Amino acid sequence: MDDARASPKVQLIMNACSASKAADVVLAVGAKPCMGCTTYEEAALTASLCDVTVLNFGTPTTAEIANAVLSAQNVVVDPVGCGLETRGRTVKEWLERRGAVARDASDVRPMRTVVKGNRSEIEALIELFAVNGSVGANLSVTPESSDGDCAEKDVFDALNQLSEKLGAMIVMTGSVDYVTTPRSTRVDGAPGNEAVHEFDAPILQKFSGAGCCLGAFLAATVPGSGLANARALRASCLVYRRIATDVVRLGNFSGPASFQVAFFDALASLKSYE
Ligand SMILES: Nc1ncnc2c1ncn2[C@@H]1O[C@H](COP(=O)(O)OP(=O)(O)OP(=O)(O)O)[C@@H](O)[C@H]1O
């Protein structure tokens, strides 16, 4: 996905809870979803045929399946539940191996990695990678997150260190979204840190999978080179939140279940994700 393709193919290695929601989000925005991950061979082949892979570590993703996409060119990683010790180990090992593969390939082709997690998951990664800092969240062994009370400057300080260690972009979600770029890959003059405060829609936390679906949305709407660009990632996070607030304003729903239907309809009605 080096160019802004009209209809990118998106491999979705998703948790059981969010899989069909994510596939529908990808379809809604005009891209092509493909799960393709029942065996190691199938996962590797599908990754090689797709423009971008979403690797979500919620059940039933195994280390074996995750390792099949280590050398995919563009990967959006969702470290769901990495505050749980066993899953945290799996996620950490994968990210370390991915970093090594990407460094080895860097002269030949760019490999882009975006880690998209909620605030508690990012806090868990901060601990796992021994970063000297915090984003102020409580650790959680479930996908539940907490927003935490932490100055934005300290949030970015911790995110920048983590991003550099991973060699990956970070998108940290919550009532505010944060995007950060590894310092060593920042293009001169381009902003490496972005925050999205706009468009408050807390209903996105009232059903399971809004964060997982954001991972799929980013994969489907941000072109390959944009996956290494904080501005481009910010722009898609912003659109996702804006559409949610539009739906809330129109009020054609009666709770979290019907909100999702209206939200997916609104995603599908948007003509451009530029
Ligand atoms: N108050 C809010 N206003 C606007 N957007 C929000 C708000 N809270 C969360 N979001 C958005 O909702 C999505 C889910 O965020 P959250 O941090 O809850 O993810 P998550 O815990 O990974 O979700 P899940 O595990 O259920 O998929 C993100 O796109 C985030 O930007």
Ligand SMILES: Cc1ncsc1CCO
């Ligand atoms: C509830 C749940 N448990 C593992 S993944 C998932 C979906 C939301 O992340």
